[in-house]
Amino acid sequence: MIRKGSREDDDDTSMPGPSGKGEGPSIGQQTSIIKNKQSRGELYAKLKHKQKKTKKAERKKRQKESEQAEKEGLEPPPKRIPKTIENTREKDETMVADDDDEVLADEEEDEFAAHFQNERPPNVLITTCYKPSKVMYTFLSEMLEVFPCAQYYKRAGFPLKKIVKFAANREYTDLVVFNEDRKEINAMLVVHLPDGPTARFRLSNLRLGKDIKGHGRATEHKPELILNNFNTRLGRRVGRMFASLFCQDPNFKGRRAVTFHNQRDFIFFRHHRYIFEEKENKSKMREGPKKVVQARLQELGPRFTLKLEAIQRGTFDSRQGEFEWVHKKDMDTSRRRFFL
Template sequence: MVAGKRKDRASESAAGDRGDGEEIKKAKLLPSLIRNKEKRSKVYANLKRDKKSEKRKQAKAREAAENRALELGEEPPPKKIPRTIENTREPDETVCKPNDEELVAANDADEFSKILKLEIPPKILITTCRFNSTRGPAFIQELMTVIPNAHYYKRGTHELKKIVEYAKNKEFTSIVVVHTNRREPDALLIINLPDGPTAHFKLSNLVLRKDIKHHGNPTSHKPELVLNNFTTRLGYRIGRMIQSLFPQEPFFRGRRVVTFHNQRDFIFFRHHRYIFESKEKKDDSKDKKAQSAQSKINTEGRVIARLQECGPRFTLKLVTLQHGTFDSKGGEFEWVHKADMDTSRRRFFL
């Protein structure tokens, strides 16, 4: 009886091995179908190694083809463009074309044309919400070093509509309201004067200047403004609104650069300054006798340009764009961000 049981167990194990072997053959591309953990990890490691070696072979073949084309004086084979969320975005009819006459005509008649045509210099009023925090004034102080001709007014208990009327009488061109929640700035409201529009942004990832490692101190020169990837009609309008906050005559000797980079409808703000450094390249002579007598060092000057971040650093996300100046009850909105707009990762609005 015992010998019979041993034979049955041996036959079962052999059948199990055969079944695992067939399972491995079937699951060459799907190691997750293999029940045995050791065999599954072994098959996965082999697949990973084969994939890496195949990738290396393709890279070598591509490099050899490029070298062969250069030797023969031919054009190298075109490089493959990787698939990203940006270049596979959903088609949008509102994307601006390079030579859009309708867009140019609209720009000449919009609310920002007087400032951008240098007819009126920008004058900015910066204030806070009613319940301010400790990081709010620190952020405003750094914001005033970024935006030239910006003036801070304490909010107090004044309503925003009265502040708008006061700013109109004092010939301000824009109002920037920094909203705070739980002692942290979390929103930015930009009101263009005298007739709007009003943009409400969600503010996140705020890093003040003191928290940036090796930060620089900005000067009072007018900065150079860089706007990236504002491609749609809505993005173009938001870009012109941001552009109207800054003077259109940058002083390049100050080497200040303010960047608003739009990527996947998130607007990243950075503030840098250029630094030009001259570095010396040393070539020591290899002659030992000459080194013992006198070391000969030839120096060649090289100018290296690098960027030094001045801060602050934050991210903006457009929530609403409203016609006219701020009106929470009877205002008409041009664009409102809703929750159902985020169903697709490849749909962008700016």
């Protein structure tokens, strides 16, 4: 049975626009007032079919307008931008533009300034937890290819504070420590020397290069670094910390690229080799040159995901350290709230 006031008519003006643009209640909200399951399902299917039909018609109309504009040499109508969690994120007071004078002035005097002014080239020391497994050694061999200016030292039972002091005395610029639990690599610690800061990341979704289909082997060339979507003050600080691990003069001849892509505060690490090649333009819509230049990628590995847990002022100190930022569960109040 259908409650009084609801209508099954296709011409019902109280229903939301079938194009699904968000005007009025959704189809599910409109049909939820019907108690009879069969009637509710029938009405839902009818409205859903009508919505899909309208969307298809609108899509064809936009496609025809775009083709017509291209034939006449006019600019095609602007593409509609779908709503995503990223572009509807909550406004953050710490969001900064690339040309923000105040932020640029602060960064000229921060702990990474000497690196970006080419006064202190990167010299990275990599170590692990106390008893690394075979998986860790395989992972380290691939990470040493990612960082051409890095060296590995065995932990050998030394506490982390002594390793930090050892690295600083031997003029290493950064210390990277990988941790594992039950043969699963689960954390990464980055200490910028000699004065910090220190960042702790949770590491997950690791896939070694040998497990990636069609993977390649890295060369000894210095890679390019790509940092995406580090838009807040905290994000820029984390991005500068990653950049301090790589040389400022990449060898473009090697065609290697290392990417740290931030999306919803998850940092995706990827390592690729790219190549540009000419291919025939098989598109029927365009009457341009017969050959177009396209980029092709080959993943080298490894790949993994990082999640920032804390940033500490100075070098590593688990007891008396002062933290700049710590992630807590009560900070996750909304799916659209991000910090990087």
